[in-house]
Amino acid sequence: MNKHRLQFDFTEDALQDLDELKESTGMQNRAEVIRQALRLLRWTIQETKNNEATIIIEKDGRQREVVFPFWSSKVPG
DSSP: OOOOOOOOOOOHHHHHHHHHHHHHHTOSSHHHHHHHHHHHHHHHHHHTTTSSEEEEEOTTSOEEEEEOHHHHTTSOO
């Protein structure tokens, strides 16, 4: 597998968010947080491809709708 180095500019707040996610998930580094975030975004887009929302079922059986209007019209079909 080829690796490519990328450079990102983060605000202090975004960097703090990234570090908090790293700590709370137990991931080893910031790059792993970003890789996992990309996987989650890809999965979410695939799951909501033709809709603006999806249903999440809580552990206790409660259901709730999660709406993603900020990208639903931009998702390639």
